[in-house]
Amino acid sequence: MISIRKVSKHYGSFQVLTDCSTDVQKGEVIVVCGPSGSGKSTLIKCVNGLEPFQQGEILVNGISVGDPKTNLSKLRAHVGMVFQNFELFPHMSVTDNLAIAQIKVLGRGREEAVDRGLKLLDRVGLLAQADKFPGQLSGGQQQRVAIARALAMDPICMLFDEPTSALDPEMVNEVLDVMVGLALGGMTMMVVTHEMGFARRVAHRVIFMDQGRIVEDAPKEAFFGTPRSERAQQFLSKILHH
Amino acid sequence: MSYHWNWSVFLAQVPSGGTTYLGWMLSGLATTLALSLSAWLIALAVGSLMGVLRTVPGRWLSGIAALYVELFRNIPLLVQLFIWYFVLPEILPTGIGNAYKAINPMLQQFTAAMICLGLFTGARVCEQVRSGIDSLPRGQKYAGLALGFSLPQTYRHVLLPMAFRIIVPPLTSEFLNIFKNSAVASTIGLLELAAEGRQLVDYTAQPYESFIAVTLTFMMLNALVMVLMHRVEGRTRVPGYIGGGS
Numbered sequence: 318m319i320s321i322r323k324v325s326k327h328y329g330s331f332q333v334l335t336d337c338s339t340d341v342q343k344g345e346v347i348v349v350c351g352p353s354g355s356g357k358s359t360l361i362k363c364v365n366g367l368e369p370f371q372q373g374e375i376l377v378n379g380i381s382v383g384d385p386k387t388n389l390s391k392l393r394a395h396v397g398m399v400f401q402n403f404e405l406f407p408h409m410s411v412t413d414n415l416a417i418a419q420i421k422v423l424g425r426g427r428e429e430a431v432d433r434g435l436k437l438l439d440r441v442g443l444l445a446q447a448d449k450f451p452g453q454l455s456g457g458q459q460q461r462v463a464i465a466r467a468l469a470m471d472p473i474c475m476l477f478d479e480p481t482s483a484l485d486p487e488m489v490n491e492v493l494d495v496m497v498g499l500a501l502g503g504m505t506m507m508v509v510t511h512e513m514g515f516a517r518r519v520a521h522r523v524i525f526m527d528q529g530r531i532v533e534d535a536p537k538e539a540f541f542g543t544p545r546s547e548r549a550q551q552f553l554s555k556i557l558h559h
Numbered sequence: 560m561s562y563h564w565n566w567s568v569f570l571a572q573v574p575s576g577g578t579t580y581l582g583w584m585l586s587g588l589a590t591t592l593a594l595s596l597s598a599w600l601i602a603l604a605v606g607s608l609m610g611v612l613r614t615v616p617g618r619w620l621s622g623i624a625a626l627y628v629e630l631f632r633n634i635p636l637l638v639q640l641f642i643w644y645f646v647l648p649e650i651l652p653t654g655i656g657n658a659y660k661a662i663n664p665m666l667q668q669f670t671a672a673m674i675c676l677g678l679f680t681g682a683r684v685c686e687q688v689r690s691g692i693d694s695l696p697r698g699q700k701y702a703g704l705a706l707g708f709s710l711p712q713t714y715r716h717v718l719l720p721m722a723f724r725i726i727v728p729p730l731t732s733e734f735l736n737i738f739k740n741s742a743v744a745s746t747i748g749l750l751e752l753a754a755e756g757r758q759l760v761d762y763t764a765q766p767y768e769s770f771i772a773v774t775l776t777f778m779m780l781n782a783l784v785m786v787l788m789h790r791v792e793g794r795t796r797v798p799g800y801i802g803g804g805s
């Protein structure tokens with residue numbers, strides 16, 4: 318589904334990603350973790366071409382992201398993305414947030430788009446908020462709407478960029494519950510997160526990044542059991558022993 | 560002070576007949592309104608386009624917009640007006656220049672003043688549109704693109720609706736400025752409100768009445784603009800939204 322081949326990226330002389338390679342199979346849930354500045358958010362933004370990269374290749378469903386001939390908008394329309402700061406459109410109601418891209422990008426009729434949007438809103442438990450504006454919702458609610466908005470596009474896979482990092486602690490679980498539901502439903506997911514509980518529950522593999530490199534890429538049991546790299550061991554001991 | 564107040568001067572017939580001095584003032588007001596509103600439309604259109612260009616990736620487009628702003632913001636308005644009215648017709652190809660000079664002089668003055676005011680104010684609107692777009696979180700653009708919007712669609716549906724809401728207050732002051740700046744058109748002979756006021760003084764020797772009337776009319780115009788923009792701000796307010804940035 319997603320194939321990342323020897324991807325490198327630099328801003329001027331600063332190397333952000335070095336030789337990153339991994340594959341995500343259909344239905345697989347991959348958690349990407351690592352200290353801040355390790356390049357994990359940059360890597361996930363490369364997958365749908367929000368960040369350009371200089372070397373290597375990324376294939377999403379067989380389509381090359383870095384190829385200048387690729388219609389990136391078309392590709393992105395089917396790759397859902399959820400951001401750290403939700404990024405709902407503040408001037409639109411929740412319903413319009415859910416419907417607009419379906420209408421303008423997928424060419425669905427308004428009625429069909431609203432219908433689909435509201436079904437997904439119901440699935441994340443927020444049907445009652447359909448007419449509210451994003452600024453009237455809590456962070457956790459906004460993030461659940463953002464997930465529903467991405468799902469409304471019928472994505473072939475979902476990218477999550479630290480979806481719970483900007484949330485108050487008591488709202489983290491309502492968002493994770495939605496994500497767990499998605500994972501158990503068979504969605505292909507690449508999730509940048511520090512929520513190791515989520516990783517233990519639903520991840521198939523865990524990728525650990527440090528200084529722009531993929532240091533460890535292992536099945537979750539192996540990763541949590543016996544991480545090979547010293548850096549990953551340190552990281553795990555720091556975030557798990559609290 | 561031995562000034563002889565005479566407010567009824569406005570009702571007196573002008574020497575050429577056919578109208579009163581009040582009629583002159585009203586015709587000046589109409590010209591001021593037409594000039595300011597048409598220039599404002601140009602300013603909004605050009606300023607929005609250039610403001611967007613200043614924020615798009617790619618050096619060429621943003622460079623063109625930056626050049627426009629520097630050029631029109633750094634030359635005094637009066638000098639720009641003289642260039643549009645006196646200089647430009649001479650340096651245009653002879654055919655076009657002559658055709659321009661053949662049209663009704665009042666219309667010549669009006670178009671020169673309209674384009675001049677429009678482009679001058681457009682440069683300022685451009686900077687405000689740019690700052691409005693720049694004040695939005697970077698993630699908004701990402702979110703639009705990630706949903707499959709093209710870059711123009713992202714501007715149209717995501718960035719500009721919020722950017723314009725944010726810049727309503729500074730746009731209001733530009734809108735007010737364009738009415739006030741329109742008075743410079745009197746220097747090339749356009750009979751707008753200020754020019755009619757001066758003409759009334761020349762004919763009647765009643766400067767106080769004349770300029771009190773001009774002043775009050777400008778103040779009323781500006782009060783109207785403020786009320787209008789206040790309504791725009793209220794109508795477009797986003798429920799629950801606290802402010803840009805973050």
